[in-house]
Amino acid sequence: MGTRAQRAFFITIGVQAVIVITMVACTFGIVHAYLGDIFDLVPYKTLSCYIALFILAEAFELFMAYDALRMRNIIQLLGIILFHGALIVFSALQVHETRAALSDNNEWLLHKVEPFLIVAPCIVAASWLFLIFWLKQLYGEFGWVIFHVVGASPKLKSMYQYYQIFICLLKFDFFCFVGVTMQLLIVVLSTNSAEFGLTITAIPVVLTLIAGCGYAVRREIKWMMSIALALMLPCMGYFYKLARFYLPLSQAEYITTRATLTVFTIVAFLLLLTTFLVGLKCFYDFDKGLLDSKTHGQFYKPVRQQALGAFKIGD
Structure with missing residues (x-):
């Protein structure tokens, strides 16, 4: 600030x-x-x-x-x-x-x-x-921040930007998943239904997937990243709930929140699909010289503070 x-x-x-x-x-x-x-x-x-x-x-x-x-x-x-x-x-x-x-x-x-x-x-x-x-x-x-982190290489700059986009997408995936789940738990699902239990069970699984995916891409752990990307594919199957919002047998349950649930579900699906595709690009960039920038190049003092610190040391 x-x-x-x-x-x-x-x-x-x-x-x-x-x-x-x-x-x-x-x-x-x-x-x-x-x-x-x-x-x-x-x-x-x-x-x-x-x-x-x-x-x-x-x-x-x-x-x-x-x-x-x-x-x-x-x-x-x-x-x-x-x-x-x-x-x-x-x-x-x-x-x-x-x-x-x-x-x-x-x-x-x-x-x-x-x-x-x-x-x-x-x-x-x-x-x-x-x-x-x-x-x-x-x-x-x-x-100038990316230049400070990865240097002047255009190739490293591009790879680091994809990495930043991927981490950002994971954070928004978290919000969309929690948002959709919260609406279903509050408005629709009965505590005695099987769907309620499955929805509750999915929460720690998806949160672990998001956290593990972020850790894997930062540390460039190939086996963990492979599992995370593979698990994203069945997670996209959550999109099937969109049909339930409009089917005659179930639409009455969703009538007062159908518009919001529809928007959230579509956005969540598109975000997850984009995350998967960008994740593949980040996986392709493993072992190409970006690991040090990911793990050590993100925390630094602004130039003004560095100059002030140097002045005090010299003084």
Whole structure:
């Protein structure tokens, strides 16, 4: 956080997170207080899902921003901009889904919470413009970092960029998987069903896969990377759930969250497919001189601090 652009980027995300979560919490509180015991019925569970996902998304974005600024990772900052754009879409979808949940005999309640629902996407969209503005300045600040880490070799620079993209994709894979799983557990699945047990079991398996894949690519462990890439293929089979959202026999279970679940499932599938393809490229780059840069070249002092340290030693 040594420059104005770095502080402004992080503060912008923090301020909009507080405002948006407050709007979402107000919506949740008003509806819960009005509906009372019937709030736990399926049509209204979308509000529980709404607040849980927004808290997860804002906490995730704050972590990603801090991590990107700490590592001076411009690729991850670009990923945050794309993620923030997706938040605009998600917050707009929640307006539609909340209207669907409250449309029956709750017109008064809908009109009361609608301003809070509309403010959320407006704040996210406004903060997105500010983030793009600060990103332009950060690009100038961090543009020299890859040169500092891998040197002047264009080949090493390209390989290191693919490595950064792969690590960034793994982090967003984590969010999408947790987001889809959270929605299914809150809104749809019964605790007594076999699908509930399978979903719970899948959580540690997928998280271990993501962590192991990140460790393998950083340390260039071929056998571990091979297993991780192989396991990504059956994980893509999770895409079959998209059909369940629209089949006549099961669509009623998903009706109030179908739009959000559809977007999350499609994005998760595309992210995982991209991760697999970029992972193959990173695997191909093993043993080509990048290992030292991955393990030792990411943590360093800024040039200004190095110069100051040298001056003090000389003094």
